[in-house]
Amino acid sequence: MPVTIQQLIQWKQQGRSIVALTAWDYAIAQILDAAGVDLILVGDSMSVVLGYETTLPITLEEMLHHAKAVRRGVKRALMVVDLPFLTYQESPQQAIHSAGRALKETGAPAVKMEGGYPAMVETIARVVQAGIPVMGHVGLTPQSLHQLGLRQQGKTEEAQARILLEAIALEQAGAFSIVLEHIPADLALKITEKIRIPTIGIGAGSHCDGQVLVTSDILGLSEKQPPFAKVYTNLRETITKAVQDYAVQVRERKFPE
Numbered sequence: 001m002p003v004t005i006q007q008l009i010q011w012k013q014q015g016r017s018i019v020a021l022t023a024w025d026y027a028i029a030q031i032l033d034a035a036g037v038d039l040i041l042v043g044d045s046m047s048v049v050l051g052y053e054t055t056l057p058i059t060l061e062e063m064l065h066h067a068k069a070v071r072r073g074v075k076r077a078l079m080v081v082d083l084p085f086l087t088y089q090e091s092p093q094q095a096i097h098s099a100g101r102a103l104k105e106t107g108a109p110a111v112k113m114e115g116g117y118p119a120m121v122e123t124i125a126r127v128v129q130a131g132i133p134v135m136g137h138v139g140l141t142p143q144s145l146h147q148l149g150l151r152q153q154g155k156t157e158e159a160q161a162r163i164l165l166e167a168i169a170l171e172q173a174g175a176f177s178i179v180l181e182h183i184p185a186d187l188a189l190k191i192t193e194k195i196r197i198p199t200i201g202i203g204a205g206s207h208c209d210g211q212v213l214v215t216s217d218i219l220g221l222s223e224k225q226p227p228f229a230k231v232y233t234n235l236r237e238t239i240t241k242a243v244q245d246y247a248v249q250v251r252e253r254k255f256p257e
């Protein structure tokens, strides 16, 4: 049975932790889906496979192209498509247009947008009213890199109060879930207890309703990982070894046998 938004909310109520990862292509999407990942995010962290230094250059066309490939690999997980920088911040109309394209052209049921109170609250409310499910994203928001940096957010009491307010406002605007990125664990706990929609943490401690990481980080494929990521295997080493073995066999005319 495909995972639904309603199911995520039920899992929060039941205390069943939600497993989320990113995918940017068909093969990885298929593997994650078959392995039982609940939520697959076509994140703009895709910048790492496109060779961009940040998430800012990604276009909606690039995102939709990859999201279509992911969609073909996903049977069970709830799929969410990130809206890239400046494809939704200009106005609610622009956000409805971009989010609508994501749903119509990829077949994904939901989108994610970064940012909180006050800028994104009206926009998210309008997109939800248009019938498009939205996941929010507060704390460290990489699309605001040049304002916030990539450091942990919510370090002062004032900043913590603002992030809590943002999460509450996004819930009221109709978001079905919120990513909490790189904030203190006790703030993530406070938010998770305060709102009824699931929180999905990344670098936000263990008290969120679920966890998300960037798949290339857990597989050891990224050139560098953020401090909160956990590397479960080192595919860079595995691939390098396989390629070197192949090269030796070709040069020594041992392959093909």
Ligand code: KIV
Residues within 6 Å of the ligand: 022, 041, 042, 043, 044, 045, 046, 082, 179, 181, 202, 212, 213, 214
């Ligand atoms: O782009 C992404 O992969 C994300 C996750 C890190 C939450 O937004």
